[in-house]
Amino acid sequence: MASVDITGLRKLYGDVVALSDINISIPSGAFYTLLGPSGCGKTTLLRTIAGFHDQDAGSISLDGNPIETLPAHRRDVGMVFQDYAIFPHISVRENVAFGLKQKKVPRAEMDRRVTEVLDVVQLGAFADRMPHELSGGQQQRVGLARAIVVRPKVLLMDEPLSNLDARLRVDLRAELRRIQKDLGITTIYVTHDQEEALAMSDTVCVMHQGVIQQAASPLDIYLMPANRFVATFVGANSFLALTRDTDQLRLTSGGALVSHKALGEQGETLVCAVRPEVLRVAPGEVQAAEDEVSIPAKLSNVSFIGREMEVLARTDSGEVVKSLARPDPAVIALDPGSAVSMCVRRDDLAFFEDSETGRRLA
Numbered sequence: 001m002a003s004v005d006i007t008g009l010r011k012l013y014g015d016v017v018a019l020s021d022i023n024i025s026i027p028s029g030a031f032y033t034l035l036g037p038s039g040c041g042k043t044t045l046l047r048t049i050a051g052f053h054d055q056d057a058g059s060i061s062l063d064g065n066p067i068e069t070l071p072a073h074r075r076d077v078g079m080v081f082q083d084y085a086i087f088p089h090i091s092v093r094e095n096v097a098f099g100l101k102q103k104k105v106p107r108a109e110m111d112r113r114v115t116e117v118l119d120v121v122q123l124g125a126f127a128d129r130m131p132h133e134l135s136g137g138q139q140q141r142v143g144l145a146r147a148i149v150v151r152p153k154v155l156l157m158d159e160p161l162s163n164l165d166a167r168l169r170v171d172l173r174a175e176l177r178r179i180q181k182d183l184g185i186t187t188i189y190v191t192h193d194q195e196e197a198l199a200m201s202d203t204v205c206v207m208h209q210g211v212i213q214q215a216a217s218p219l220d221i222y223l224m225p226a227n228r229f230v231a232t233f234v235g236a237n238s239f240l241a242l243t244r245d246t247d248q249l250r251l252t253s254g255g256a257l258v259s260h261k262a263l264g265e266q267g268e269t270l271v272c273a274v275r276p277e278v279l280r281v282a283p284g285e286v287q288a289a290e291d292e293v294s295i296p297a298k299l300s301n302v303s304f305i306g307r308e309m310e311v312l313a314r315t316d317s318g319e320v321v322k323s324l325a326r327p328d329p330a331v332i333a334l335d336p337g338s339a340v341s342m343c344v345r346r347d348d349l350a351f352f353e354d355s356e357t358g359r360r361l362a
Contacts, residue, residue, distance in 0.1 A: 001028045002062040002153035009058035035197040036207035078147035080157040093127040099150040117149040228352040237273040238321040253315035256293040269354040278348040279323035286341040295342040
């Protein structure tokens, strides 16, 4: 286990800034996830920590010891790749032992450690099988075993579940988290899957265009996004235009009062964000409760998906509003184009500057 500190890290590819002033502090034993869309810099950051890329500025330290000048094989980090990267021509046991052979670990010690780690990843019974005899999930666990058997201070994982089917991903992410907790190994995990990040992490670090947008607990990332990009990428917020009336803010569509507070600067354009799970849908026009806002809209589509229904509706300003709610037969029976009311408590609304990375105001 080791703490990881990254200060002022910068990486360029020609004129393209891949990483811009990255500052991260990860405590020993934490599960830290880099989350963002393709091209945001998360894999570049991971591979720079591993030593596969050289940074143009900044420092990387493990337990306070700088490693940025060390070659990859001397950084004491383990790497688990997206494509498993296991050798197809040797057995599971030999794959896992590969790194120990490179380090010239004595045979008895090597056999003991390989046996131990195969038990940790629940592959002891498969030690003598060849990789092609394993499922995708089992092959990924071989890759994990090979990375942790050398006892690295830090484990780096680059979208290790992205090649697996949805059900197996859910099962294996719980297994990876269990193993990480049991070993207590500091882990930096890369994914573009927000659900995966929220389910597994102690800290989620959302990246966009080489810049850290927010790093916080999964709950804070979801409930208190720092800016509009985080609110858009994590969850499924609907954004509604606002009209300023002195210090009051009203929805442009429908005119409902949403805030008495003086938010932002006079003349500044703001938007209101609402998450689908806090919206209830009613047929026709309904009077909102005192602490609620009612958003009039026309129904676009209703999807019944078992324990909930997904409702898409469009306001008269053209904004698409999404609701996830308990199935309501009266709503499910409506035809597209029907009038509906999307109701939400004022306390469940959030306000942002109207730009891609506009900051949260309340």
